[in-house]
Amino acid sequence: MAILSVNVNKIATLRNSRGGDVPNLLKVAIDLEAFGAQGITIHPRPDERHIRYQDARDLKKVVQTELNIEGNPIESFIKLVDEVQPAQVTLVPDGPDALTSNAGWDTIKHKDFLTKIVKHFKDQGIRTSIFVDPTIEMIEGAAQTGVDRIELYTEDFASLYDTDRDKAIAPYITAAKKATELGIGINAGHDLSLENIKFFSEQIPGLLEVSIGHALISESLYLGLENVVNMYKSRLA
Numbered sequence: 001m002a003i004l005s006v007n008v009n010k011i012a013t014l015r016n017s018r019g020g021d022v023p024n025l026l027k028v029a030i031d032l033e034a035f036g037a038q039g040i041t042i043h044p045r046p047d048e049r050h051i052r053y054q055d056a057r058d059l060k061k062v063v064q065t066e067l068n069i070e071g072n073p074i075e076s077f078i079k080l081v082d083e084v085q086p087a088q089v090t091l092v093p094d095g096p097d098a099l100t101s102n103a104g105w106d107t108i109k110h111k112d113f114l115t116k117i118v119k120h121f122k123d124q125g126i127r128t129s130i131f132v133d134p135t136i137e138m139i140e141g142a143a144q145t146g147v148d149r150i151e152l153y154t155e156d157f158a159s160l161y162d163t164d165r166d167k168a169i170a171p172y173i174t175a176a177k178k179a180t181e182l183g184i185g186i187n188a189g190h191d192l193s194l195e196n197i198k199f200f201s202e203q204i205p206g207l208l209e210v211s212i213g214h215a216l217i218s219e220s221l222y223l224g225l226e227n228v229v230n231m232y233k234s235r236l237a
């Protein structure tokens with residue numbers, strides 16, 4: 001069974017929108033673990049629009065499960081990961097202005113760079129993962145860097161799921177089989193949700209971890225709204 005790592009970027013987005021400390025990111029992470037989350041994922045972007053570099057340092061002190069830090073390995077990111085020593089680092093090729101992660105690595109073109117970065121983190125005992133699109137070529141390229149795992153970029157799966165779920169999953173099954181054959185572990189993430197996660201996890205052989213944020217936090221809002229509206233009304237009665 002794959003483990004669930006909850007991405008808390010959106011909690012930080014909400015906190016930053018008022019400039020204060022509500023919701024408190026550390027309390028949310030601690031509570032998520034108490035509710036059963038098996039990992040906490042953060043993606044500190046260079047503009048710190050949601051997760052701040054200091055959040056990574058603070059979370060490391062309280063997270064009891066696995067802290068997974070995702071991001072583009074620019075110099076400041078590498079320094080942060082070196083300092084924080086998370087359980088896992090996931091390398092994502094996102095541009096500084098990207099709205100969200102929108103592509104996997106070209107593991108052939110960037111093989112030398114990725115090999116160097118993977119070694120840098122692995123030498124410190126940090127598990128490494130490379131964010132990739134589900135193609136054989138990119139999985140083979142990832143394997144050549146010495147990385148421990150790949151994270152399959154699941155946006156294409158999520159967008160096609162409603163129209164044709166068998167077509168949507170097909171490249172991911174092929175990619176997962178190739179990764180296993182090459183001895184690399186399989187993570188997955190981006191736009192996974194309550195709607196598509198069961199099918200995805202049942203279909204992907206050897207899936208070790210999913211990281212889910214945007215949908216999970218949105219679903220939590222919806223599933224909590226009725227309860228909270230009623231709590232307010234009872235106080236107004």
Ligand SMILES: CC(=O)[C@@H](O)[C@H](O)COP(=O)(O)O
Nearest residue numbers: 009043070092100101189190
């Ligand atoms: C790496 C990845 O797939 C992302 O989903 C990411 O961590 C989400 O980042 P944002 O919350 O900034 O959209």
Ligand SMILES: NCC(=O)COP(=O)(O)O
Nearest residue numbers: 007189190191211213214
């Ligand atoms: N690695 C993917 C992740 O952490 C969460 O992505 P999303 O669920 O916010 O799309």
